[in-house]
Amino acid sequence: MTDDSNSAREIEAYVRRLTEALQPLPPEERTAISNEIRSHLSDCAGRGDAALARAIDGMGAPELLGRSYVEEYRLAGALEKGSPLRLLAIVLGLTVRGLAGFLGGLVVLKLYLISATCFLVAGNKLVEPDNVGVWIAPNYFALTINGPAAAAPVPELLGYWIVPISVVLGVASLLGGTRLLHAVARRILKRAGRRLA
């Protein structure tokens, strides 16, 4: 068997593993990436076996290279489409390997839950005004959405002011969470791009 056919086999084996790792991508993206990597390795093979070996070594494991492409594609797509829930799911899925990113994802999730709670408080105050409010006294604090107001030992504190306050807090949490989510996603994109450098 000639050196050329050995090189060709080695290149095809690498590209095949890479293509498998690129399965989550659309076919046209997958083909374009695989063709380009095949072209690069063929150019290197033209310089000799040592150059091909260096190139394959420099590329790293095909699975790792493929994962880098897939992560970038998913994040970039979610950032472009602007769907916070989809972006959050991808960020949480990706960041399990990085503590800072994972904590960022959890904070985003918490902010979204706070936002949902605030909107629920504002809405419910209009439906059941007596059972929604804030009660504060020494050794007693209650913030209820649908609680037994009669059980509280002191008068409710905010009255209908709880509606605009909750709306403002809800919007602030939603916007803050979304900004943080985008920041975390961009950070992951940068790290994904640099991981193999």
Added chain:
Amino acid sequence: MYYISVMDMTSWQAQLRKGAAELVVLATLAREEAYGLQILDRANKAGEIVSDGALYPLLTRLEKAGKIVGRWDTAEGSNPRKYYRLTPEGEAMLGEMRTMWRGFRAMMDALV
């Protein structure tokens, strides 16, 4: 006596390279259009800045961001190659990056 590990210095050097890779690739393409291996050869002429595995995801990202544009050359008898060139947006980005790089270098020269 202080001990500086080889790993510490290698890691620091790798971080420097990572930060420079994007600027180096754009600057390489500013001269003329080129395909992957040509970009690597030119970028790494004075020492390895960009690795094979880092180059292609970087090119894909720059292309999607509209900073560079690629075209396949599939002439018969030669290896099919994807050639890249800068877009006007990429040229503008390179100009800004060069200005920032010069400022950063001057600042570091004054400090180190």
